Amino acid sequence: MNKNTKKQLHCNGCGRTLSMEGANREDVLIVEKEWGYFSRKDGELHRFCLCEDCYDRIKKNFAIPVKKSRVLEYL
Template sequence: MKKEDTLFCNKCGKRILMENGLLKEDCVKITKSWGYFSDKDGRRDTFCLCESCYDEITAAFVLPVPQEEQTEYV
């Protein structure tokens, strides 16, 4: 199994199901390249969150995540 075939939720450690390099369950993958105006200039962070951890984190937001109906699926 190739390394990129395995994804884990960084918050709870749950394995995100993948098959042939394709996600079999939805998750949030965030890549952030920190820029000059941060203390992390030149650093790139990538992490994943499973759906339940996403719900947990966004539920703690002071301002709720704006939700809109998606009419076109890509």
């Protein structure tokens, strides 16, 4: 068993280590995509994380803005 179970996540956009635990915990975007037959990457699983700043930077370049809706609070 590995005692060090703390997972270290890094933002693929800026390379920063993301804090996933404790008071400095932050919410991040994790994208996982299994490319299929109709792509040029058939059978490849791609995974990346983005911190909120990088996410905001990237979505600014979208032609169509991100669709937003309110999620019920789950406290």
